[in-house]
Amino acid sequence: MDKILNTLEGWGNGLLENVPNIIAALFVLIVSFIVGRFVRQAVHKIMSKGSGTPTVISLVSTLSYIASIITGTVVALNILDLGGAATSLLAGAGVVGIAIGFAFQDIAANFIAGVFIAFQKPMKVGDMVETNEYYGRVKKISLRMTEIETLQGQRVYIPNKDIILNPLIEFNALKDRRIDLNVGVGYSDGLDEAKKLAIAAVSKLDSTNSDKPVDLYYTDFGDSSINFTIRFWTNFKDEIDYLGARSNAIIAIKKAFDKKGISIPFPITTLDGAVKIKK
Numbered sequence: 001m002d003k004i005l006n007t008l009e010g011w012g013n014g015l016l017e018n019v020p021n022i023i024a025a026l027f028v029l030i031v032s033f034i035v036g037r038f039v040r041q042a043v044h045k046i047m048s049k050g051s052g053t054p055t056v057i058s059l060v061s062t063l064s065y066i067a068s069i070i071t072g073t074v075v076a077l078n079i080l081d082l083g084g085a086a087t088s089l090l091a092g093a094g095v096v097g098i099a100i101g102f103a104f105q106d107i108a109a110n111f112i113a114g115v116f117i118a119f120q121k122p123m124k125v126g127d128m129v130e131t132n133e134y135y136g137r138v139k140k141i142s143l144r145m146t147e148i149e150t151l152q153g154q155r156v157y158i159p160n161k162d163i164i165l166n167p168l169i170e171f172n173a174l175k176d177r178r179i180d181l182n183v184g185v186g187y188s189d190g191l192d193e194a195k196k197l198a199i200a201a202v203s204k205l206d207s208t209n210s211d212k213p214v215d216l217y218y219t220d221f222g223d224s225s226i227n228f229t230i231r232f233w234t235n236f237k238d239e240i241d242y243l244g245a246r247s248n249a250i251i252a253i254k255k256a257f258d259k260k261g262i263s264i265p266f267p268i269t270t271l272d273g274a275v276k277i278k279k
Contacts, residue, residue: 025076032072040065113160114143123170130169177236184225186263201252202232207245209233224265
């Protein structure tokens with residue numbers, strides 16, 4: 001019984017001797033939490049003024065908060081003469097981090113790719129993009145995956161790693177898009193006249209960008225027609241702009257050719273004197 005009492009008395013004396021250090025360590029911890037909150041708010045406010053990506057702003061501000069708490073914890077442990085414990089704690093955290101990295105390397109890769117996308121901004125929410133064989137509008141970009149809504153109304157969730165490692169076509173970057181329209185004229189029609197009519201018809205359209213030229217090139221001798229490609233530009237915000245401009249050009253060229261009697265032949269084959277339309 002005396003031995004137990006002596007042990008408890010030793011613990012009590014040691015505790016009393018370390019009260020100032022314990023109070024100081026608790027004070028440092030409390031201050032680190034308070035400072036961490038102010039730092040997080042300050043970082044969030046500063047980055048928001050710079051029009052940063054919300055995901056990145058949240059990540060950086062949270063990391064600054066955690067860094068403040070870790071710093072306060074290390075200082076508090078040193079005050080209590082537990083510097084060795086602090087070193088072991090940091091070393092253990094590093095080992096755990098490496099183990100987690102190996103176990104979840106795909107998640108880590110997507111996370112790093114998400115940070116890269118957030119900073120480099122190869123695309124933004126609302127853009128029309130094509131990547132990994134999917135074409136549609138970007139609906140959401142997170143640190144793990146990117147959400148794309150296809151033209152058929154489907155939601156596709158693509159891991160950010162796949163977007164970084166594969167080609168990405170961004171259709172809104174230049175604000176306009178070129179349309180290549182393939183047409184054919186009959187062998188008996190005048191090519192110069194057909195070219196002038198097609199260029200004039202497309203150039204007059206409101207959907208055609210007048211700041212860029214309309215080009216037309218004859219490409220080959222087809223089975224039933226001499227084929228050409230007419231190229232023009234249209235202002236592009238959405239897929240409907242592209243489809244509308246292409247449709248308007250087809251209507252305009254058909255009307256212009258009909259007015260002047262220029263034909264747009266359909267493919268035919270002749271078998272034993274009979275005419276058969278290809279389907």
